[in-house]
Amino acid sequence: MSAVKRLSMELDGWQAAWKQLDAFLDRVDGVAEQDAPHVQTMCALLPVFSVIERARGRATGLALSPALASAPRGEGLPALSAASLAGGEARLPGVEELEFAVGTIGADGDGKLTGNALLAGSVTLFAFRDEKHGGEVAVRVPTYDFGPLVASGLVPDAIDAGLFSTDQRRDAAESGIAEMKTWSALRTERRDQLTTSAETVSLSSQFDALTVGSSASDFDAVAVGASSRQSECQSDRNVLLQAKTTVEEQGADVSLTEALQRAADSLQGQATDYGTVATALQPPRTATQSTSALNSLKTTLRRADAPGVPGQLSLEMTLLDVAAGTGMEEAVAARLAYPDGSLRMLRTLEWSLRFHWVFRQRWFDVRNRTALAPLLRQVLTPFCDSLTRVLAGTSTGIPLVGAVTVVKDTPTQATALSVSPGADLGKVQAGHVAHVRGERPTLALVLGWEVKGGTPGDKRLRIAPLNVSIAADAKLPGVAGMVRSGTPVDGSTVSLSTQELLEGRAAAGPQADGVVQETISLGTRLALVLGQGGGALGLVPPAVAAPYPGKTFALVPPVEVGATRLFLDGMPLESTSGSTKPVPVARPGELLLVRGADDEGTWWQGVAQVDTVDVRTGAAARADDATTVTPTPLCCGDDEEVVVITLRDLQLPRTLVRGVTLRRDFQGFGGPSLATGVMLPIELDPGTANVTVQDGGVTKTVLRDPELRVAVSVLKGWLGGPT
Incomplete structure (x- = not known):
């Protein structure tokens, strides 16, 4: 079996392996999307319940501390240790309680369950860098909503003190029916464990104990407390309004949004009352010098602490508690449903991915080193060797035995050359280059050979699209775009000067341009696939002389999808061209990279194939606007010279609007x-490098997917497959 055939089969295997892994990753993403609405609800409502608890604290002196900070998938939150999750008896149940409910129960040395929660540390497995995921996106598992966990660890007694106890789990495993504690019940249970102390007395109760004869320091303490609570109410009002906006976007029931608005309005009234008290207790404190004025101020503070019934949560907060509680219970139930709640499924898949990834990564590494890379080197080495021979001015190296000629007229872009029936092609392989001589000489990149029909049959060299000069001047020899029957095909020496390569045209005349342009085309395709200096394959393509070496050319934006012309932003300095004679910035058939940002700030790198390069005035360029899909930019003045590059092809998925460059x-x-x-x-x-740019002080990844698609198309074309 030929190396080309074995490589084609190897590529099929790799595509199947990636599809399996990609399907697994899509499954994880799919479950995460199912879980997302419930996560968003929880993360929006937990701050609301913290507001309610603070209101309860102002009214009664007793309140649970806020829940742990949370965000969907822990985005933007700092890493935590397992120890920081402990001690939740006096705080609002947060997203960590759901992790305890779906997590692993710890066991002692004898295998006896301890009631401790065992949580796995967060691990970043890899980072996507493709257009499907919008650039560099890290994949971390598990994606805790309280943020990354720095290491695996135990949280003491978290299971039995939480939503799904050891006994409840055992019963669920035996019966298939799970009975869990509700979130509201767990919150109530924790509230009931709170105890009063001197520090839990409400501010209004402290103020009620004062008289006109109390010391200034006593009044100062109340003033400070009132001012602090005024700021707290204003801040909490903003929390509720933000939550209202969030849940409205999620399609929450109108009863919840209305309750949030009413509670926010109530907080504004409380803030006003606290502000009144704080101001009145500032020197000279005239309100404290009269019993009636002082009593009036005490009434204001009692109303601020507990609008409605003294010592109780206000009606607005009570209604909000009910409405928000309904939303929270629904979200928690959906995530914890036994056995296929969205959070349970997500953590199970993430756990599987964590271990599956290790083995899959190992497979990719070993298979690449032992099979894929050696086959790629074996198949692509003849391409590099043939180009090296052409550039060195020696025989191209194709092992044709005897006199071989073309037996049928063959047009440019043909993918086969019918040759002498008696030609011995047995040693010809993909990557050899044949010198097609005659009146319209060119080079043919051979991809294999075949015989069509019976004996002796039509013996044909399979080739990359043939590049024959289409120059139509009547004084030129031969037929434009045609290799005539009888033209010799061999491995004879091709003589190319550096100047011919820089100009992209033959010194012998336009009829021989095919030789120069096919050399340039092969060189840039090898560079596209392998990289200019070689890469992970350890195969370095020969360097083909190019004009303006090392230069990057700015293009006039926008460069639209399917553009047929590119316009250089300014004239290049001839002193940097690398030639003593005028040369174009690019040559026909050459591949060049096009890089730039789209209107969303995403950076792309695609590939352009050059057709022609001309220096024209703006007026002359506009004269062609009617026959091309790419109009001349308005910035090009009629008398101003501009470099116009006409394209055969441009691979870009989005229009580039800024920072657009042409490069090699x-x-x-x-x-x-x-x-x-x-x-x-x-x-x-x-072996595939990340390309990054600085954009407004931010490092951004350039999406190379369009460039890769062209490289894959080139490789598949060389292997004889569909492109």
């Missing part, structure tokens, strides 16, 4: 990304 800094791709056609995480394909 090919970095190539590693075998795994070439094999799968996906910009794999760097953990699976370290």
